[in-house]
Amino acid sequence: MSESFESPEILKSRNPPKAEIVNGVKTFIPLENNPETLSRLCKNLGISPTLTFHDIFSTSPDLLASIPRPVRAIILLVHAPIYHAARSSIELTTPEFQNSGESKPIIWMKQTIGHACGLMALLHCVFNLKNGRYLVPGSKLYSIQEKAIELELAECAKLLYDSEFLEAAHMDAAAQGSSAAPSPHDDNHHHFIGFVQTPGGVWELNGGMNGPLRRGSLSTEFDLLSEEGLALTVNDFLDEAAKGGYGEMSMVAIAESTQLQSSPPRRS
Numbered sequence: 001m002s003e004s005f006e007s008p009e010i011l012k013s014r015n016p017p018k019a020e021i022v023n024g025v026k027t028f029i030p031l032e033n034n035p036e037t038l039s040r041l042c043k044n045l046g047i048s049p050t051l052t053f054h055d056i057f058s059t060s061p062d063l064l065a066s067i068p069r070p071v072r073a074i075i076l077l078v079h080a081p082i083y084h085a086a087r088s089s090i091e092l093t094t095p096e097f098q099n100s101g102e103s104k105p106i107i108w109m110k111q112t113i114g115h116a117c118g119l120m121a122l123l124h125c126v127f128n129l130k131n132g133r134y135l136v137p138g139s140k141l142y143s144i145q146e147k148a149i150e151l152e153l154a155e156c157a158k159l160l161y162d163s164e165f166l167e168a169a170h171m172d173a174a175a176q177g178s179s180a181a182p183s184p185h186d187d188n189h190h191h192f193i194g195f196v197q198t199p200g201g202v203w204e205l206n207g208g209m210n211g212p213l214r215r216g217s218l219s220t221e222f223d224l225l226s227e228e229g230l231a232l233t234v235n236d237f238l239d240e241a242a243k244g245g246y247g248e249m250s251m252v253a254i255a256e257s258t259q260l261q262s263s264p265p266r267r268s
């Protein structure tokens with residue numbers, strides 16, 4: 001494996017904090033949503049460094065102009081009042097996701113770890129971007145993705161829940177944020193959501209819902225930062241924030257380098 005990737009030995013030597021059991025559930029320290037934290041998490045997970053992360057401070061064309069394009073994935077962190085205003089009715093109508101195997105249109109995983117929605121958002125983005133081409137063949141995360149494709153929801157959730165590798169990678173990144181790391185016991189009033197553009201459409205991927213939410217179709221000439229892409233992703237949340245006077249949102253764009261890993265797609 002290239003020295004550009006974090007090795008389990010290096011990660012272990014840093015001795016990241018452990019998850020704790022809160023009300024009977026394994027619970028992490030929440031992640032910060034910023035390029036530095038997400039980049040560190042990617043390095044811990046052995047994800048290709050050709051993926052880059054960029055703050056979206058505004059959706060105005062002038063400020064978006066500095067972000068490399070195309071952007072096929074966005075990670076959104078949103079305060080609970082905004083989230084519930086935008087999604088409470090939609091959650092009730094989202095069908096339970098039952099598919100397994102390579103025929104399913106998207107990889108979606110149920111979140112059962114407390115405060116792990118940032119990790120889930122990143123995994124949802126990386127597993128579905130270019131059919132997982134940013135994963136290193138033979139790596140631990142590559143193996144997790146291969147199993148996730150085949151497993152039923154409950155088995156897949158247990159795979160993630162039991163993974164010491166995912167726990168160490170997340171906890172190390174979460175403990176290194178720009179602000180003081182909270183305790184896993186602290187309340188968390190924010191939600192992470194991943195948005196991914198694939199040949200099958202634009203998907204909203206949130207492990208706390210019943211399944212993936214297909215937001216619509218988008219031609220490849222448009223990316224998620226185009227006017228059309230924003231309408232299918234973050235605009236619902238921005239509109240609710242503006243109407244309710246809420247704050248506390250952050251958005252990070254994931255830019256795809258043309259220097260892809262050599263591994264071929266594993267799903268059609």
